[in-house]
Amino acid sequence: MKRQRARLRRAVAILALLVAGIATGGCNAARILLPNPLRAASVNAFVVEVEFGEPLERASAEDPARYDLHPSASPGSRAVIYSATVVDTLYGRVVQLLIASGPLPDREAWEITTSGVRTDQGRSTGTRTASFVTGLGYASDMRMLFAEHCDRCHGAALAEGHYRTDSLAYLRGVGTDATPNLIAGDPGCRLVRRTLPGKTMFDQGGLSVLESDMIRDWVVEYSARP
Numbered sequence: 001m002k003r004q005r006a007r008l009r010r011a012v013a014i015l016a017l018l019v020a021g022i023a024t025g026g027c028n029a030a031r032i033l034l035p036n037p038l039r040a041a042s043v044n045a046f047v048v049e050v051e052f053g054e055p056l057e058r059a060s061a062e063d064p065a066r067y068d069l070h071p072s073a074s075p076g077s078r079a080v081i082y083s084a085t086v087v088d089t090l091y092g093r094v095v096q097l098l099i100a101s102g103p104l105p106d107r108e109a110w111e112i113t114t115s116g117v118r119t120d121q122g123r124s125t126g127t128r129t130a131s132f133v134t135g136l137g138y139a140s141d142m143r144m145l146f147a148e149h150c151d152r153c154h155g156a157a158l159a160e161g162h163y164r165t166d167s168l169a170y171l172r173g174v175g176t177d178a179t180p181n182l183i184a185g186d187p188g189c190r191l192v193r194r195t196l197p198g199k200t201m202f203d204q205g206g207l208s209v210l211e212s213d214m215i216r217d218w219v220v221e222y223s224a225r226p
């Protein structure tokens, strides 16, 4: 009887652990499934790109007055936005903002608020805010991006194309031939070319257009810095 109760207790404990695991996993899944409402990255000192969760109506998305860009520490000092352009020909979700008052300082916390940009269905996206750090670096921005989108096929277990993406040293390495896949500053290197929108690794990795632009600009604008 005592043993039976102990067994029951253990079963309950295991069940509770399982439920907790599913609950956390479920939470994660919900977070991933939810369209990202707003994301931003400063892909060079004069350009900030903003990604919405849904396809946009061009007229409102390309109105610079709908974007407020400022350092997190001083909301009053706004950057002057010269133009807003939808650069995402695949999904219509990414807007490129050209900064007239630039260059933006490097490695500083900034915030962007959008208001009244409409979706291609004519619905307002309301007011949305995203934070980002200016400039792109491997440790701060890219490591997570590759981990999320590439490492499962280009890690220790698999290394597809004899190429790994799970460290900066590996990224700089070679794969199927003697040419390194990442050549700092070179927009024609394989890592950039194969992750452009519509290319195989863009699709395989499930990249968004913003993420593809981040890879390109990290390699080209920031010389693939650490």
Ligand code: HEC
Pocket (backbone or CB within 6 Å): 146, 149, 150, 151, 152, 153, 154, 160, 161, 162, 163, 165, 174, 175, 176, 177, 181, 190, 191, 194, 195, 200, 201, 202, 204, 205, 207
């Ligand atoms: C589902 C698996 C998968 C995912 C995810 C994936 N790849 Fe690949 N990748 C492959 C395969 C298979 C090859 C080899 C065949 C080829 O070249 O198409 C390859 C080849 C490559 C090559 C060429 C390597 C060489 O030296 O020939 C690069 C560069 C590359 N991938 C980058 C990436 C990046 C960056 C990501 C993430 C955005 C990514 N891949 C995501 C499967 C994947």
